[in-house]
Amino acid sequence: MPRNGIRTPKPRAAGLPLDRVHRGDCLALLARMPAASVHLAFADPPFNIGYDYDSYDDRLAADDYLVWSKRWMGEVARVLAADGTFWLAIGDEYAAELKVIATRELGFTCRSWVVWYYTFGVNCRQKFSRSHAHLFHFVKDPASFTFNTDAIRVPSARELVYGDKRANPTGRLPDDTWILRPQDLPEGFAADGDTWYFPRVCGTFKERSGWHGCQMPEQLLGRIIRASSHAGDVVLDPFGGSGTTLAVAKKLDRRFVGFELSEQYAKRIEQRLGAIRTGDALDGAAEPLKSVPATKDGRRLKRGPSATRRRTKAR
Numbered sequence: 438m439p440r441n442g443i444r445t446p447k448p449r450a451a452g453l454p455l456d457r458v459h460r461g462d463c464l465a466l467l468a469r470m471p472a473a474s475v476h477l478a479f480a481d482p483p484f485n486i487g488y489d490y491d492s493y494d495d496r497l498a499a500d501d502y503l504v505w506s507k508r509w510m511g512e513v514a515r516v517l518a519a520d521g522t523f524w525l526a527i528g529d530e531y532a533a534e535l536k537v538i539a540t541r542e543l544g545f546t547c548r549s550w551v552v553w554y555y556t557f558g559v560n561c562r563q564k565f566s567r568s569h570a571h572l573f574h575f576v577k578d579p580a581s582f583t584f585n586t587d588a589i590r591v592p593s594a595r596e597l598v599y600g601d602k603r604a605n606p607t608g609r610l611p612d613d614t615w616i617l618r619p620q621d622l623p624e625g626f627a628a629d630g631d632t633w634y635f636p637r638v639c640g641t642f643k644e645r646s647g648w649h650g651c652q653m654p655e656q657l658l659g660r661i662i663r664a665s666s667h668a669g670d671v672v673l674d675p676f677g678g679s680g681t682t683l684a685v686a687k688k689l690d691r692r693f694v695g696f697e698l699s700e701q702y703a704k705r706i707e708q709r710l711g712a713i714r715t716g717d718a719l720d721g722a723a724e725p726l727k728s729v730p731a732t733k734d735g736r737r738l739k740r741g742p743s744a745t746r747r748r749t750k751a752r
């Protein structure tokens with residue numbers, strides 16, 4: 438049964454200080470954490486596609502990548518509480534294999550295979566432009582896990598599209614529906630799907646930190662953290678990146694612990710965490726269909742010499 442609102446015992450004190458990022462290799466740092474000390478883990482690892490990180494070479498032989506992935510996911514399973522949750526963000530290249538490892542070999546149960554559809558994906562010339570990533574919602578125990586339904590309800594199509602008075606005023610849970618972009622099918626697009634409609638954090642957005650190409654939107658992490666943890670729970674991110682998970686955990690009053698291999702990124706994460714307070718609003722538009730993310734120049738991108746487009750490498 439989902440532990441809706443029912444707190445499990447507090448996790449044992451973590452072996453590493455909480456509420457900060459630790460610089461180093463996640464395998465070494467995970468090994469220093471006691472078993473069952475984390476409620477929610479969110480991981481957005483390198484996708485092994487040759488992405489250009491500061492200090493990590495994203496080009497392992499496929500078999501090595503799978504062995505390494507099994508090792509760190511196994512450590513995540515160990516440090517998770519018995520009713521803990523593990524969200525994994527991954528690209529097409531290894532999504533299927535990592536799901537099999539997580540479920541068949543490490544014992545996780547997959548509650549949802551969420552497709553994150555994002556606008557502003559990188560334009561491809563010889564294939565369909567990629568506009569999605571996979572978000573696996575794994576739990577350790579399918580009979581006991583956190584799922585805060587009231588924290589993640591969305592307006593229903595009945596309410597949004599049809600103005601139907603029978604619409605439940607509290608909305609509905611996001612579901613698993615294939616969607617098209619609003620500009621492709623304005624009358625058929627639904628915001629409430631488990632194909633989640635959040636724009637990538639692109640170069641022009643005010644939210645963009647500007648120093649990490651894989652920054653995830655705060656609103657995306659907001660949904661995950663609100664759904665899968667309670668205030669005061671411990672949230673872990675083994676691949677800190679720009680620090681989005683940790684920043685959102687702090688804003689939402691969770692304890693947190695993050696790891697990051699790059700010294701440069703880890704320092705920037707510390708600065709990001711130092712600049713925010715618990716209770717601060719999340720960056721980005723909560724309802725992308727009703728509002729758009731602000732650009733640094735205001736709502737609209739200004740044309741002119743300063744509007745040179747940044748090219749972001751596909752990941």
Ligand SMILES: C[S@@+](CC[C@H](N)C(=O)[O-])C[C@H]1O[C@@H](n2cnc3c(N)ncnc32)[C@H](O)[C@@H]1O
Nearest residue numbers: 462463481493651652653676678679681697698
């Ligand atoms: C895809 S990015 C994470 C982006 C993050 N979700 C965000 O929103 O900014 C992956 C990060 O993992 C880091 N990394 C790679 N190998 C690592 C390791 N063994 N231990 C810790 N961090 C690692 C990389 O330096 C990179 O910053």
